[in-house]
Amino acid sequence: MTEPWLFTEAPAALAASSVTLMEGTTFCIGDRAGDLGGVDPGGLFVRDTRMLRVWDLTVEGRRPAPLTVHHETPYAAVHVGHLRLPAESGAHEIVVTRHRVVGDGLREEISLVNCTPRHRRVAMELAVASDLADIFEVKDGRAGESSLPARVIQPNHLRIEGVPDRGYGLVVVPDGAARATPSGISWTVDLGPHGSWSTILEVVVSAGGVVLEPHHPRDVPVREALPYRRRAEWWATAPRLDTPDARVRGLLQTSVEDLGILRIFDSDDPDHPVVAAGAPWFMALFGRDALISSLMMLPLSPELALDTCHVLAAHQGRQRDAVSEEEPGRILHELRLGPAGTLALGGGSAYFGSVDATPLFVVAVGQVARWSGPAAVTPDLLQAVDRALDWITESSDRDGFLSYVRKTPNGLRNQGWKDSWDGVNFADGRLAEPPIALAEVQGYVYAAFRARADLADALEGGRHAGEWRRRADDLKERFGQRFWLPDRGWYAAALDRDQQPVDALTSALGHLLWSGIVDLRLADQVVSHLLSPELFSGWGIRTLASSMGRYDPLSYHNGSVWPHDTALCVSGLARYGYTVEAARVANALLDAARVFDHRLPELFGGFDRATTGIPVPYPAACSPQAWAAAAPVEIMRSLLGLEPGQDGLECEPFLPDQMLPLRLDGLRWRGATYTIEVDPAGRHRMGPGS
Structure with missing residues (x-):
């Protein structure tokens, strides 16, 4: 067995461009576009376990180019990106916004804005993968790149589980318009002239056999959720x-x-x-x-x-x-x-x-x-x-x-x-x-x-x-x-x-x-x-x-x-x-x-x-x-x-x-x-x- 508390080498360093969110024992490390899969080491971690290894967004098969990242709080960030999609009548420019909050899970709102006066239908995909790797394995560089199998459960949720008797896993909960496959979640989006569209996803995690209650449920505004109230009390x-x-x-x-x-x-x-x-x-x-x-x-x-x-x-x-x-x-x-x-x-x-x-x-x-x-x-x-x-x-x-x-x-x-x-x-x-x-x-x-x-x-x-x-x-x-x-x-x-x-x-x-x-x-x-x-x-x-x-x-x-x-x-x-x-x-x-x-x-x-x-x-x-x-x-x-x-x-x-x-x-x-x-x-x- 390895010695989990004894590090003969320094833990893996984070890239200067990485974006980290933290709330309690939850933290999320991603890149400026909001993706997790391109950061090594990266992912969504809850209670010493990497729940998400990949959480990567594409529109029409292309990755939005990051424009800016705004840290609203230590546990919330807004990633803004854009892409230009070729079309017969000229290029379509679309702005992609990802508003993410973490805390015993993850909630993300994804928004698309059509910047042009022309209608556009686009395919959007969110690749999802998890290895449920222990934090010791990740920070020591021993986790590898393999992922656990995912399965679709009704109606369109995606479940990933580890060893059953350890009780670690997650469920991705999208809106009703989404489609789920073992590789992730997808949408077909109609964007009218200068139109906009948005959707919300939740990642509900289980740790040690217990389903954790997300600190940011989809029906509660961020400013009314428990982390915001605790932070306000601290600063008071x-x-x-x-x-x-x-x-x-x-x-x-x-x-x-x-x-x-x-x-x-x-x-x-x-x-x-x-x-x-x-x-x-x-x-x-x-x-x-x-x-x-x-x-x-x-x-x-x-x-x-x-x-x-x-x-x-x-x-x-x-x-x-x-x-x-x-x-x-x-x-x-x-x-x-x-x-x-x-x-x-x-x-x-x-x-x-x-x-x-x-x-x-x-x-x-x-x-x-x-x-x-x-x-x-x-x-x-x-x-x-x-x-x-x-x-x-x-x-x-x-x-x-x-x-x-x-x-x-x-x-x-x-x-x-x-x-x-x-x-x-x-x-x-x-x-x-x-x-x-x-x-x-x-x-x-x-x-x-x-x-x-x-x-x-x-x-x-x-x-x-x-x-x-x-x-x-x-x-x-x-x-x-x-x-x-x-x-x-x-x-x-x-x-x-x-x-x-x-x-x-x-x-x-x-x-x-x-x-x-x-x-x-x-x-x-x-x-x-x-x-x-x-x-x-x-x-x-x-x-x-x-x-x-x-x-x-x-x-x-x-x-x-x-x-x-x-x-x-x-x-x-x-x-x-x-x-x-x-x-x-x-x-x-x-x-x-x-x-x-x-x-x-x-x-x-x-x-x-x-x-x-x-x-x-x-x-x-x-x-x-x-x-x-x-x-x-x-x-x-x-x-x-x-x-x-x-x-x-x-x-x-x-x-x-x-x-x-x-x-x-x-x-x-x-x-x-x-x-x-x-x-x-x-x-x-x-x-x-x-």
């Missing part, structure tokens, strides 16, 4: 930013839009949305990604973190299963709904191969209490926190460090956020062998112990709070003794199976500052290395220093720049009082975002700024991607010095001059909204939101 609470800095204005607006796009709603629990990891290949719940993204979004949407914690608690490990790596108390790595993922999991949907999602879950619940109030942490949620802490204790090695080794050959070899096969390596380039105790994970555990102590103070009258703080202090001391490399002046990236320090210089230093586990006496050295030319590219912090043996600026985890990683470095620098350095790194990432049209990608090349002059895109980077979209919010929180205090929301800004004056309205804390104003001299005022 969006912040309003006024600053002369166009970088920040554009970036924050795009971030809010992208995070709204990436939200996924479980039909069984629609009141607790979470964010998918990234488009197009990771439109699923990933524990680590959802937690970090929601933590970054706390000032704008504290309920997102609460919803994320509730959903992850509901899927928390209950038993031991080597196939899925489930263990009691463990937080999942990802939730997959397609056939390949569930087969690899022995029929399940959750894979638990993550070492950091569990401590980050505890940290997130602690932050929920700070931003939404202790009452938001229900008894059930607190019990989930304690189960998570039990897992951390049971999974720690003999020296008390949380480590990982995969339980199944189908799982991830590396289970931290740098989860590529070569993501953990020594300075000379050798790969570290598991069990591996990552440095940043020990920082997350330290923060989790501190969070549990605060929860004890807020919810349990301080019972056991001292014990949790002692555990945190003990871990911090042991971490310093074992991970600090005095001859290098930085912390080891990890300890390997032989308890030897993995001596690579990595961006983990920033995560350690973010968590608070760095000894104050060593902070100057840590910051010096973090801002060194080896780690700081001028656009952001590299994942691996350029002086290391495996450094490659276009690798996935060994020298590239990840915006969320850099944002955590900014927060860590600010936490330890290095505001000048934090502002420098933040400014660099904001400059990069401007080059990327105000949308930070999942990652980009780690080339030196002085060498390339522009940030170099990484092939196949997800965009939008959840924690890249959330990174600008985290950077703004750091630059504003926002922290929940005992008596309210505290603010100590150190904004770069080009951002001033600044006004941010719509900050959220404990059910209230706030406005922050910072004048050109850097003086600030905070009050109730307008």
Whole structure:
């Protein structure tokens, strides 16, 4: 069996001209004409399965030439094309419009307009094909080009089914005038002089034996459908930013839009949305990604973190299963709904191969209490926190460090956020062998112990709070003794199976500052290395220093720049009082975002700024991607010095001059909204939101 979570190559990149629509776990990749068959990889994907591979339109055997594409919303687009058809009385020009919306299926309205004063009868055909390929097969280039057989069912519907006992398939539902054949749907259309004609089709899909209810039924206007209402509600609470800095204005607006796009709603629990990891290949719940993204979004949407914690608690490990790596108390790595993922999991949907999602879950619940109030942490949620802490204790090695080794050959070899096969390596380039105790994970555990102590103070009258703080202090001391490399002046990236320090210089230093586990006496050295030319590219912090043996600026985890990683470095620098350095790194990432049209990608090349002059895109980077979209919010929180205090929301800004004056309205804390104003001299005022 293949290893579905382990990618030795980058996922297939999308063509620059492709058009992508997204809504929940549905996405559609086509070309500018609206066809799906000419894009590789392309198609309509629902719940990790490619439902349509071909959806290609011809009129009189000719493909309309695309004129324009208008994105009405992230899930709706209008494709406009035209063609000139020869006729005895002169050429007929016909405009073809395809209005497509997606969401647990697809609805498309096709319109023809005769631009001439002459009558014309035309034949229109829509070729339809599906392979019901799993998303893992498509993004790894293993799906091939074969299609499943289709059959016509009454009256003129087209059905395509996969293996019966898996319950995946679709039905194309045209209007009454259409004709269906196993290859697609066709119409004969009479167009009077300057006349027009239109038709509507629906694609109704089945996944896992369940017929999904389309989010855009044909009898409901798009502006009245559920996705439109959800998007309107999301934007109603969006912040309003006024600053002369166009970088920040554009970036924050795009971030809010992208995070709204990436939200996924479980039909069984629609009141607790979470964010998918990234488009197009990771439109699923990933524990680590959802937690970090929601933590970054706390000032704008504290309920997102609460919803994320509730959903992850509901899927928390209950038993031991080597196939899925489930263990009691463990937080999942990802939730997959397609056939390949569930087969690899022995029929399940959750894979638990993550070492950091569990401590980050505890940290997130602690932050929920700070931003939404202790009452938001229900008894059930607190019990989930304690189960998570039990897992951390049971999974720690003999020296008390949380480590990982995969339980199944189908799982991830590396289970931290740098989860590529070569993501953990020594300075000379050798790969570290598991069990591996990552440095940043020990920082997350330290923060989790501190969070549990605060929860004890807020919810349990301080019972056991001292014990949790002692555990945190003990871990911090042991971490310093074992991970600090005095001859290098930085912390080891990890300890390997032989308890030897993995001596690579990595961006983990920033995560350690973010968590608070760095000894104050060593902070100057840590910051010096973090801002060194080896780690700081001028656009952001590299994942691996350029002086290391495996450094490659276009690798996935060994020298590239990840915006969320850099944002955590900014927060860590600010936490330890290095505001000048934090502002420098933040400014660099904001400059990069401007080059990327105000949308930070999942990652980009780690080339030196002085060498390339522009940030170099990484092939196949997800965009939008959840924690890249959330990174600008985290950077703004750091630059504003926002922290929940005992008596309210505290603010100590150190904004770069080009951002001033600044006004941010719509900050959220404990059910209230706030406005922050910072004048050109850097003086600030905070009050109730307008």
